[in-house]
Amino acid sequence: MITVHHLNESRSQRILWLLEELAVPYEIQFYWRDAHKMAPAELRGVHPLGKSPVITDDGRAIAESGAIVDYVVRHYGGGRLCPKAGSSDYDDYVHWLHYAEGSASLPFVMLPIANSFGKMATPLRRRVDYELDLNLGYINGRLEGRDYLLGDALTAADVQMSFVGELAVNFADVSALPNLAAWVGRFQARPAYKAAIARGGPYPYAKG
Numbered sequence: 001m002i003t004v005h006h007l008n009e010s011r012s013q014r015i016l017w018l019l020e021e022l023a024v025p026y027e028i029q030f031y032w033r034d035a036h037k038m039a040p041a042e043l044r045g046v047h048p049l050g051k052s053p054v055i056t057d058d059g060r061a062i063a064e065s066g067a068i069v070d071y072v073v074r075h076y077g078g079g080r081l082c083p084k085a086g087s088s089d090y091d092d093y094v095h096w097l098h099y100a101e102g103s104a105s106l107p108f109v110m111l112p113i114a115n116s117f118g119k120m121a122t123p124l125r126r127r128v129d130y131e132l133d134l135n136l137g138y139i140n141g142r143l144e145g146r147d148y149l150l151g152d153a154l155t156a157a158d159v160q161m162s163f164v165g166e167l168a169v170n171f172a173d174v175s176a177l178p179n180l181a182a183w184v185g186r187f188q189a190r191p192a193y194k195a196a197i198a199r200g201g202p203y204p205y206a207k208g
């Protein structure tokens, strides 16, 4: 059975959600951030990076959320939550899976750093704002006329991108990005999303 090594208030929440969507049985091993918001050292005993999420399954540890989402869908999805392999939709799906952590989340990593340096960080802040506008505008544009990133139905690409959407509505100005804000509201209303919150514990980015 899959064990999700779940750090509070973290990207591993979306792995719980994915497993709930697929109705795959799983166990949770809980870890708590320290006073500096870092993961506890014991997580390094699971995987050398000591980051969350990481899952263990069949004697293996798999780290990096995009790789975990891909693993779960390939091993447990039975064709659910992803387009047909070989289709052009599948190529788009892979793009969103990689884009989430490869590019879209980076300005949100830089944002608290820029904020902590105050005025000294003005040039960095300008760059962060530029990247936020670029990336969040791109996501909002993609969602024009679509309920989910690939069309009418949720895929695992939405699950992987969900953390970026949640950071956007909590830390960026999304008043001019109605599609993005509506998408976050839509996926957070799903029963599987709520079930994952109930199992994973307090999660500050879930509304309602």
Ligand SMILES: N[C@@H](CCC(=O)N[C@@H](CS)C(=O)NCC(=O)O)C(=O)O
Residues within 6 Å of the ligand: 007, 009, 010, 011, 012, 037, 038, 039, 040, 050, 051, 052, 053, 063, 064, 065, 066, 101
């Ligand atoms: N790109 C990685 C990011 C992993 C990551 O930085 N996770 C954060 C939680 S959202 C973490 O473990 N932070 C605690 C720490 O760095 O000690 C992924 O998507 O898995």
